[in-house]
Amino acid sequence: MTTASVSAEVISVGTELLLGEILNTNAQFLAQELARLGIPHYYQTTVGDNVLRLQKAVAIACERSRLLIFTGGLGPTPDDLTTETLADFFEVPLIERSDVLEDIAQKFARRGRQMSPSNRKQALIPQGAEVLPNPVGTAPGIIWQPRPGLTILTFPGVPSEMQAMWQQTAVPFLESQGWGQEIIYSRTLRFWGIGESVLAEKVAAFLKLENPTVAPYAGKGEVRLRVSAKATSEAEALNLIHPVAQQLRDLAGIDYYGEDEDTLAVAVGTLLKAKQQTLAVAESCTGGGLGQLLTAVSGSSAYFWGGVISYDNHVKINLLGVNADDLTQQGAVSDIVAQQMAIGVRERLGTTWSLSITGVAGPDGGTATKPVGLVYIGLAGPGAGQVESFRYEFGDRGREMVRWLSTCNALDRLRRRLLSRS
Amino acid sequence: MTTASVSAEVISVGTELLLGEILNTNAQFLAQELARLGIPHYYQTTVGDNVLRLQKAVAIACERSRLLIFTGGLGPTPDDLTTETLADFFEVPLIERSDVLEDIAQKFARRGRQMSPSNRKQALIPQGAEVLPNPVGTAPGIIWQPRPGLTILTFPGVPSEMQAMWQQTAVPFLESQGWGQEIIYSRTLRFWGIGESVLAEKVAAFLKLENPTVAPYAGKGEVRLRVSAKATSEAEALNLIHPVAQQLRDLAGIDYYGEDEDTLAVAVGTLLKAKQQTLAVAESCTGGGLGQLLTAVSGSSAYFWGGVISYDNHVKINLLGVNADDLTQQGAVSDIVAQQMAIGVRERLGTTWSLSITGVAGPDGGTATKPVGLVYIGLAGPGAGQVESFRYEFGDRGREMVRWLSTCNALDRLRRRLLSRS
Numbered sequence: 001m002t003t004a005s006v007s008a009e010v011i012s013v014g015t016e017l018l019l020g021e022i023l024n025t026n027a028q029f030l031a032q033e034l035a036r037l038g039i040p041h042y043y044q045t046t047v048g049d050n051v052l053r054l055q056k057a058v059a060i061a062c063e064r065s066r067l068l069i070f071t072g073g074l075g076p077t078p079d080d081l082t083t084e085t086l087a088d089f090f091e092v093p094l095i096e097r098s099d100v101l102e103d104i105a106q107k108f109a110r111r112g113r114q115m116s117p118s119n120r121k122q123a124l125i126p127q128g129a130e131v132l133p134n135p136v137g138t139a140p141g142i143i144w145q146p147r148p149g150l151t152i153l154t155f156p157g158v159p160s161e162m163q164a165m166w167q168q169t170a171v172p173f174l175e176s177q178g179w180g181q182e183i184i185y186s187r188t189l190r191f192w193g194i195g196e197s198v199l200a201e202k203v204a205a206f207l208k209l210e211n212p213t214v215a216p217y218a219g220k221g222e223v224r225l226r227v228s229a230k231a232t233s234e235a236e237a238l239n240l241i242h243p244v245a246q247q248l249r250d251l252a253g254i255d256y257y258g259e260d261e262d263t264l265a266v267a268v269g270t271l272l273k274a275k276q277q278t279l280a281v282a283e284s285c286t287g288g289g290l291g292q293l294l295t296a297v298s299g300s301s302a303y304f305w306g307g308v309i310s311y312d313n314h315v316k317i318n319l320l321g322v323n324a325d326d327l328t329q330q331g332a333v334s335d336i337v338a339q340q341m342a343i344g345v346r347e348r349l350g351t352t353w354s355l356s357i358t359g360v361a362g363p364d365g366g367t368a369t370k371p372v373g374l375v376y377i378g379l380a381g382p383g384a385g386q387v388e389s390f391r392y393e394f395g396d397r398g399r400e401m402v403r404w405l406s407t408c409n410a411l412d413r414l415r416r417r418l419l420s421r422s
Numbered sequence: 423m424t425t426a427s428v429s430a431e432v433i434s435v436g437t438e439l440l441l442g443e444i445l446n447t448n449a450q451f452l453a454q455e456l457a458r459l460g461i462p463h464y465y466q467t468t469v470g471d472n473v474l475r476l477q478k479a480v481a482i483a484c485e486r487s488r489l490l491i492f493t494g495g496l497g498p499t500p501d502d503l504t505t506e507t508l509a510d511f512f513e514v515p516l517i518e519r520s521d522v523l524e525d526i527a528q529k530f531a532r533r534g535r536q537m538s539p540s541n542r543k544q545a546l547i548p549q550g551a552e553v554l555p556n557p558v559g560t561a562p563g564i565i566w567q568p569r570p571g572l573t574i575l576t577f578p579g580v581p582s583e584m585q586a587m588w589q590q591t592a593v594p595f596l597e598s599q600g601w602g603q604e605i606i607y608s609r610t611l612r613f614w615g616i617g618e619s620v621l622a623e624k625v626a627a628f629l630k631l632e633n634p635t636v637a638p639y640a641g642k643g644e645v646r647l648r649v650s651a652k653a654t655s656e657a658e659a660l661n662l663i664h665p666v667a668q669q670l671r672d673l674a675g676i677d678y679y680g681e682d683e684d685t686l687a688v689a690v691g692t693l694l695k696a697k698q699q700t701l702a703v704a705e706s707c708t709g710g711g712l713g714q715l716l717t718a719v720s721g722s723s724a725y726f727w728g729g730v731i732s733y734d735n736h737v738k739i740n741l742l743g744v745n746a747d748d749l750t751q752q753g754a755v756s757d758i759v760a761q762q763m764a765i766g767v768r769e770r771l772g773t774t775w776s777l778s779i780t781g782v783a784g785p786d787g788g789t790a791t792k793p794v795g796l797v798y799i800g801l802a803g804p805g806a807g808q809v810e811s812f813r814y815e816f817g818d819r820g821r822e823m824v825r826w827l828s829t830c831n832a833l834d835r836l837r838r839r840l841l842s843r844s
Contacts, residue, residue: 019457064478197537287713288703306731306732349741400718
């Protein structure tokens, strides 16, 4: 059998998905697993609990894919149609498997519950299919070759059951088939302070590479480059990825801040720890979000000492020493107040550095001169009078987005300052 | 035009989805929205950044659906293929729209960034299509009838952009078409401080209803009941939902805190505003997360004044007046320190109430007597010496979960206190 032609399709069955009542995490799990196993995967389909539409989806999938992976529709209720629809489609009778029935009965007994007649349905398996055991719940799946060159796996929709069945039975089965071509292994490089298109042009030559491939993505205020290698092992993939990632980092320079799950808070923390320096924050419109992001990093107590949430102007005056006249004359959202907040919190906490944020997060509170999205970031550091402030106009992009961009830009300012002095 | 025949298909474009690198939250959002608008939605397809496969997916979708909603593939890079693939498929040229180009240029200018030549691509629109404006990012979508009885909408993959465009332009457009049939309208009731099975037993009779249906869900530390009605209008659906929701709220009592997008911070804010009272926070292990949640509510400045992030013990002593001997003898994670933090921040900020949080978020820092997941919450209020503290053992459930549960339980303690005094 040529291995090149086996590609997988994930078919998620359930009206609840089409109503948006649940998020399709199964499709993501299976996608990750197929990539890990090196099995190509080009399509995903979601269809409701409807015999006709499910049959049509199966007909299309058979034409374009040779491994069909179903999730959902294996339960005991009349809504659960996957197994009988597949048997109908391939014109094969359903057989009640006594071993499966006994297993279901035992599981009910062990939980001290009565097995209901509707659970009998879960023991019906298309003739010729093998049982894909369910170690967690009652509904088993199937492994079935209804015709040469076509393989079907079915799983319940409950993620914990599906994942246990996948790991215990499906993975060994798939590995034994030799369908795995190359593993696709990826590393994500993260950038702040550069637009997607500018970065893409800077690294244009790399976007044409074939192995590894390099692809840009826009995130929440940031840009990412995904470097994906096809290889027969993780080590080989990393050998392909590493030199390219290094060249990309060199090209991007200071705009590169971390990889994979790194945040700007991780990047700042690593730099502070290396320098044995400390940080405090003074937050107005972000209300604690900067501190929260910093302390999401385990071990952040080594460099982050804390700060003041000065949401109300009295707190700015009383706890941070912001000048009341400046507040009145320049307003809370101003360069001078951002600077005084940074100076105040740094002095009071005795840290090396401090960051402050004051702005109009919206949706209310904007004026002609201080529109929603206007944010000032203050940065104070060692050295007499060393304080700076930075003005941003993020626009009316939603309260949470303005707050998020404020937090990230504050961290990025400190990151650049720390790098410029190393 | 008969309205019965219009059904929607969501087509998610992006290799990153097929590699499992991102979760397809867009598909869920659109599914919810289509249900809300009463537009039938029978299929979802996910396909990679590949012209041929995308064309095949379009061909299939045209056969079975009359409203195709695309997300992804509108960016400036060569990977972004949706617009040109659609134009190719329907054999229509792409036209550079000068108004779109100008809008993109202005957005770059406003952010002080250089527009790159590759962004020009985002101004290309199939001949005959209308622009679906993007108020957030640079890439607009399209609204297009490439042939009679077939409508195409395209959106970028970035959720914040897609959602803004959906709300501002797509929803009014779809509503004006009269495609909505039977609406499925849901309301979610939210509960804190009661387990899923206990609540399910309390409301057992309601779980058998047929219209509206009532279904329990477990959330992050909370339980929800979704009440869903089928009707021909939102008003009719709400008439079905309201009496049932009221009975459920009555049955649950104080454990009910809000509905739909309400958070515990919204519930607390509503109570404080009604009483014209104010709140301050002192946060250790949550590092600002409580303040952030409180200030995520627009208008929270009416009752939330701010607080102190006392991550380091020196900050607890210097800014909150926590007794250094108590800190040494009892440790930072103790009843007495939680109480002193609450008293300290309330006195310094002059608010009616204060909340404090101190705990071991993990994964490191746990000991035999103070394990990971041990958290104390302090609550101080008006009246001489009125301070309480509450001990929680959340267990080693991951740093973010321990911090989340700490934040929510702190808010819930204040919510119950405010309700008990009304």
